[in-house]
Amino acid sequence: MSISKRTKRVGSFANYALIAIFILVTSMVFGAGQEEAQGMQEDTAAIEFPTRPVQYVVGWSAGGGSDIVSRVLCAEAEKFLGQPITVVNHSGGSGARSYTEIANAPADGYVIGNTTGTISTHVFMGNLDFGHEAFVPVMTINSDPGAIWVKTDAPWETLQDLIDDLKANPESITIASSNPGSITRFGTLLLEKAAGVKFKIASQAGGESAGPGLVAGGHVDACQAAPVTAKSLYEAGEIRPLGVMDTERVAAFPEIPTYKEQGYDITIYNMRQIIAPKDTPDEVVDILYQAFKKAANSDKYQNFMKDSGSTPLDWDPEKSREFLIEQDKQFKQYITDAGLLVE
Amino acid sequence: MIDIFSAFSMVFDFQIIMLIFGGTALGILVGALPGLSATMGLAVLLPISFYMSPIQGILLLLGMYTGSNYGGSFSAILLNIPGAPPAVMTALDGNPMARKGEAGRAIVISTLSSFLGGVFGVLCLIIIAPWLARFALDFGPAEYALLALFGLSTIVAVAGKSMKRGFIGVVIGLMLATIGLDQFTNVPRFTFGRYELMSGVSYIPLVIGVFGLSEVLSQILSLKDTHVNLQKVGSFKTSKSDIKKILNRFLPSSIIGTIIGVLPGAGGTIASIIAYNQSVQTSKHPETFGKGEPEGLIAAESSNNAAVGGSLVPLLTLGIPGSSPAAILLGALMIHNLRPGPMLFLEQRPMVNAFFIGLMIAQFAMVIVGLLAARIAPHIISAKQKVMMPVITLLCIIGAYALNSSFFDVKLMLIFGVVGFFLKLLGIKPAPIVLGLILGPMFETNFRSALELSQNGYLIFVTRPISIVLLILIALLLVWPFIQKRMTEKKKQDAVSK
Structure with missing residues (x-):
């Protein structure tokens, strides 16, 4: 008898617990919405801002x-x-x-x-x-300006080396870029246009964030990615930059030359x-x-x-x-x- | 040596230990509630961690990460709703056990397996992190595509009795995976002009719908069938044979979990799919899987918790976040002036050691909180059904809403719930559908990325060492059941002829 009574009590405890959890979660999820609704009734003519979150x-x-x-x-x-x-x-x-x-x-x-x-x-x-x-x-x-990255042991020391190589052997260098219409892709196309060269462009899902890893793993020769994206692998010594597409050098990486310094007047930012x-x-x-x-x-x-x-x-x-x-x-x-x- | 001592003195502080326990317990709650994910839990704690010291802040987040990965198993076992995607495989055997009145036993087994898997992952992180990190870089799009294909082939293990129905389920999932902006051309596919569909169908509404809501619907329709619902809570005592089983089986799953966890973008969900399959394939009694086989539970839980340690390998050694929770940890590290990468290990060795010790403590916190919860949580399913069903339905709705704060996801969830219910009547299980939706995009994007790299040459899939290994594994996986069948038939014949 005592067992069944206990089970019953535990059962009703569980009921309350469930309801409590439910109320907790509901208030968490819908809380913000309610605040919004209350605030809507306030007069917006008097500029007293902000009076709520x-x-x-x-x-x-x-x-x-x-x-x-x-x-x-x-x-x-x-x-x-x-x-x-x-x-x-x-x-x-x-x-x-x-x-x-x-x-x-x-x-x-x-x-x-x-x-x-x-x-x-x-x-x-x-x-x-x-x-x-x-x-x-x-x-x-x-x-976040665009930048171009190659593997640390790659043969190119400057952006010009890369361009010269491409001119001598067209479409010999694979560059990872994002899909057409993305900001990353614009940067690659601008460089192609300015230098009169053609890369072998490999569109990568996941945009520029996939690029540095592919360069480090030797899957592509180069990639375009913002310094913020490539930073970790750069500091890990796996990849290095050839240039950044900004008007002046990036404060966090003063050692990376700009494209402009290297004779290509290209800037692109996100x-x-x-x-x-x-x-x-x-x-x-x-x-x-x-x-x-x-x-x-x-x-x-x-x-x-x-x-x-x-x-x-x-x-x-x-x-x-x-x-x-x-x-x-x-x-x-x-x-x-x-x-x-x-x- | 001095490093280790100073690391211990950093961690063994009452406040920090409490933060790790608090973070882990909170993580378990976040993991257990469907729709609240590890990523969301971490994102909410992130600003709080700004105001703490680096060691406090990061360990709080690591506790949350550890706990939330494990917490999903509670709702998977008790309610058949995987609280987090990695728990999909946990539900396969965990819930049938609960239905047999062994909820307590299932939770204890899942907790101990999670603990062992988690500890294994952290040990790998400590000992062979730099070597594993190189391995992650060797994985290119071609390898990821084959890994996804390998995952899809595990349908052999998940399909259960009817392979045909399993395939139908996977194909439904794959079809759902085609919805959204094409990742390469930005062309909208099957979005019907709705921006909500531009980024595709996310798997949270699908998981909640086909597992959770469809379950509610079938329970309501069989309301008289009370023996399913008024189940015994089950004994919490784990028998010696259970412990023995866990010790025998956790290792291969943990190894798989760690390796898959290391690969950026793969993570605990795929780790558990592959480990579960491995467990079925090597089992002497594969037919018991999916019907409440503790070994399935062990495989799923030890692998997805081992993946936690694994996913920190590329994060700490190379600064590559392998998953979205890891991306938040990366942000947290940077806010505290800790730059992940080889330099972190050289310059901040005591701090890194302190993280490792803290992560280990989080595993213990997980097992302690988990075993305590195992005493209370099973009572939830002894609650009256008329209370349970509305509460689960509302949890489903809130979970789907919480993902993006979008009612569109709620509608999707409701549709998936109803469709999932009818599919269930036809014998098509929810797990293969979810598998298709998770692995479909992974396969498609990497397959196409690989072809972009090779300029449409298919040789890229067979000319690299890792690809060859994966291809052989896939072939074995698909052929093995037939060989096995042949062998058992032969044995029978031999026995008869003798």
């Missing part, structure tokens, strides 16, 4: 480049903003999902997010019907901006900008950027917009050249 949408999965940069930056910025910044990952379609969500969010500064160079490619390739004009840039947060929906009031954008600017200049963010090999920036909304307009022009041309333009 700000949601920051990362359009790439947790652990990726955009995610880590954003989390480090937001952890600093919330100190200056006075309200928590909740980072959520709404990944899908190389940012297409988060762009759509932010563009359609209420323009009150409570939903913001970040871009990559894809903000200037989706619209021209027919994946989205809007570009950066659907947003107001808050700040440009960092820049830049990230923080964006808000386009009608967000200027005052709100400015409050956000001031907080993120302080965060971008904090020791933590600066050191993190330096260690990861990326270049930290704190461009204001105006400068960011100018850059985006320029980037649109540039990328549209590349996409047209690649025959991928969708009007």
Whole structure:
């Protein structure tokens, strides 16, 4: 008898436990949404911002480049903003999902997010019907220039060596690059055009992140990847750079010469901006900008950027917009050249 | 030597030990809840770890990583919903054991196997990390493509009685895998103009749908059939023969788990698929697998936990994150000014040793928390069904939503649940479908990457040493069941003629 009673009690305990777990999880998952709903009723005319947590949408999965940069930056910025910044990952379609969500969010500064160079490619390739004009840039947060890498024991010492070899033996060098229409691929095509050479281009799924490993393992001769991506294998002594596609040398790697120094005037970057929906009031954008600017200049963010090999920036909304307009022009041309333009 | 002592003194601090235990326990909870993944758990803890010392922060995250990989086995065994993708293979034998009233025994076996596998992985990490790292670099797209094919061939082991139905399941999974932007040309495939489908069907809604919701549906329809649901909780005592079985079988699975774990992009899920298959192939009684065979459970759990140590090899020695949880750890290391790579081992030896010791403690934390939970958790399935079914349904919905905070994933999950239920009626099991969806993209992208490298020459698949080994393994795998059948028939004939 006692056994059955005990089982019964344990059974009802289990019932309660299940319900408790359920409530816990529900509140965790839906908590953020409720806060949003409550805040909606507030009057947005008086600029008292922020009075509740700000949601920051990362359009790439947790652990990726955009995610880590954003989390480090937001952890600093919330100190200056006075309200928590909740980072959520709404990944899908190389940012297409988060762009759509932010563009359609209420323009009150409570939903913001970040871009990559894809903000200037989706619209021209027919994946989205809007570009950066659907947003107001808050700040440009960092820049990753393209660079070219070869195996440490490769015969080429400079970019010119590689080009000369290619000229003598056309299509003898295999370079790992991303798919057509990607920023990485643009860099490779620009070099081909400027030097009048042809690589054997091997498109790799997973974009430029796969490249350095393939070079180190001897699967390809060269790859194009940002220093931030190639850094670990470079420091491990497996691969070395021949040049970086920036106007000046990257602060984290002062030893890498630029393409320009070597006679090829090519620059290409992947830049990230923080964006808000386009009608967000200027005052709100400015409050956000001031907080993120302080965060971008904090020791933590600066050191993190330096260690990861990326270049930290704190461009204001105006400068960011100018850059985006320029980037649109540039990328549209590349996409047209690649025959991928969708009007 | 001094390094080791200073490392011990760094770790053996009350606060740090508590952080490791806390991280591991939290990880087990995250792993056990369907939809909450190791990656999400780590991403949430990451900003918290900024405010700690490097050793505290990293060990908290390592605890979370260890725990979440193991936690998925709870929901797989008790509810037949793999809480995390690596637990898909755990559900195959774990849940049938629970149904037989051996939930407690299943959890104890899974916990001990996880522990041994985890310890093995960490030992490999400590001893042969630099050598293993080179091996990871030797793996090119051609090798990965063949590894995926090898994984797909294990359908022989998972299909159960009907190979035909197994194949149908895999093909459904492979077809789902074609949805999304083509990774090479950016052309949308079967996305029906929806941006949610641009990055493809993620396997979390599929796993939750075909395992979880379809299970709920079939339970509801057989509501009168109460003996399945009102099961005994089972004894927690593990017999000596169980322990012996674990000790006999964990080693090959742990070796497989570590090796696959080292390969960037492969990870615990694929490790457990291959180890499970190996276990079936070498077993004297392959017919018992999938029906509650403890050896299947041992293979699945020891391999996916061994993969944790394995995945840290390329991360720490080369700075290559082999999985998305490892990518977050990479970020965490860098925030604390620790640059992974050979220099880390030279410059920060005590710190690296401290990580290893902490990781070892996390294994013990896992086994202690796991065995404690084994006493309470099985009671969940003794809860009344009218409480259980709605709660599981809601957990399914929340789990699918939590992945991307998207109701689209919830809809997908519901569709998969209903479809999975009907497929189950036709005898098509959920595991092969999930297998197809996980391995399909891995095969496709690497196959095409390899052809890009060779400029469309197929010789790339047969001219490299690792490829040849993999090809031979695939051939053996596919032919072996026929040889085995022939042999047993011959034996029977011999016995008859004698």
